[in-house]
Amino acid sequence: MPGRLTVIGLGPGSAALLAPMALASLTRAGAVVGYDRYLALVDPALLQGKTLFSSPMKKEMERTAKAVEFALAGLDTVVVSSGDSGIYGMAGLVLEFLEREGLLDKIELEVVPGIPALCAAAALLGAPLMHDFASISLSDLLTPLPTIMKRVRCAVEGDFVIVLYNPKSRKRDSYLGQALAIAAEHRGPDTPVGFVRNAYRPDQDVRVATLGTCDPEWADMLTTVVIGNSASRLAGGKILTPRGYFEKYG
Numbered sequence: 001m002p003g004r005l006t007v008i009g010l011g012p013g014s015a016a017l018l019a020p021m022a023l024a025s026l027t028r029a030g031a032v033v034g035y036d037r038y039l040a041l042v043d044p045a046l047l048q049g050k051t052l053f054s055s056p057m058k059k060e061m062e063r064t065a066k067a068v069e070f071a072l073a074g075l076d077t078v079v080v081s082s083g084d085s086g087i088y089g090m091a092g093l094v095l096e097f098l099e100r101e102g103l104l105d106k107i108e109l110e111v112v113p114g115i116p117a118l119c120a121a122a123a124l125l126g127a128p129l130m131h132d133f134a135s136i137s138l139s140d141l142l143t144p145l146p147t148i149m150k151r152v153r154c155a156v157e158g159d160f161v162i163v164l165y166n167p168k169s170r171k172r173d174s175y176l177g178q179a180l181a182i183a184a185e186h187r188g189p190d191t192p193v194g195f196v197r198n199a200y201r202p203d204q205d206v207r208v209a210t211l212g213t214c215d216p217e218w219a220d221m222l223t224t225v226v227i228g229n230s231a232s233r234l235a236g237g238k239i240l241t242p243r244g245y246f247e248k249y250g
């Protein structure tokens with residue numbers, strides 16, 4: 001009989017923010033599969049004695065195939081993502097793989113939620129996501145650049161608070177600068193912008209600035225960037241996007 005296949009999110013990195021349900025999945029797992037950097041975030045004691053498979057970035061297909069192989073061999077298998085597995089994570093790929101291989105009826109898939117980087121970053125920045133927001137990944141590995149920039153433009157025009165994932169990599173140095181320039185076409189220079197690098201990890205770095213003063217160089221591939229909407233403002237070094245309570249009831 002096939003084992004259970006569970007896709008979990010580890011949260012931003014600190015063990016304190018690993019959801020108890022994800023921890024329970026890891027504890028009972030016979031096999032754990034993940035990107036090597038993410039497996040390194042897991043307490044080694046939790047992985048001891050288990051069948052492990054890790055591989056570098058861009059090897060997601062290989063990891064998925066391996067996880068399915070483990071599950072078909074009868075092992076309770078956990079696939080690990082950072083943050084939440086359903087946000088630019090492994091949940092969609094695993095589900096699509098099972099669909100394409102005709103395995104949806106054979107393998108029971110469970111997706112366990114995790115705390116995504118956008119929540120971790122927002123918490124460290126104050127309260128930037130109190131109103132409607134759009135999350136956009138600047139990675140053009142799987143999405144064409146014109147589509148990404150069109151989404152940035154639409155989100156700016158719609159006055160959404162904007163969360164930028166994957167703001168940079170070695171090959172994509174200029175996209176964040178382009179996105180910030182699009183934002184500056186519609187929003188004032190005082191619009192708050194937050195850069196959160198390695199949230200809830202040992203070398204966490206949080207910077208709060210504005211569209212007029214921020215520097216795209218502050219970001220790397222471990223950073224999440226949040227751009228405020230037209231009502232967002234700085235409050236005691238934090239970013240506040242008021243929802244409108246004081247205007248209505250104040």
Ligand code: SAH
Nearest residue numbers: 083084087116117165166198199221223224
């Ligand atoms: N599934 C993850 C996202 C993976 S995409 C989630 O739900 O958050 C990888 C991107 O996530 C990184 O480029 C960065 O933008 C963001 N990210 C992941 N962990 C982070 C952390 N601890 N601090 C800041 N950003 C993080």
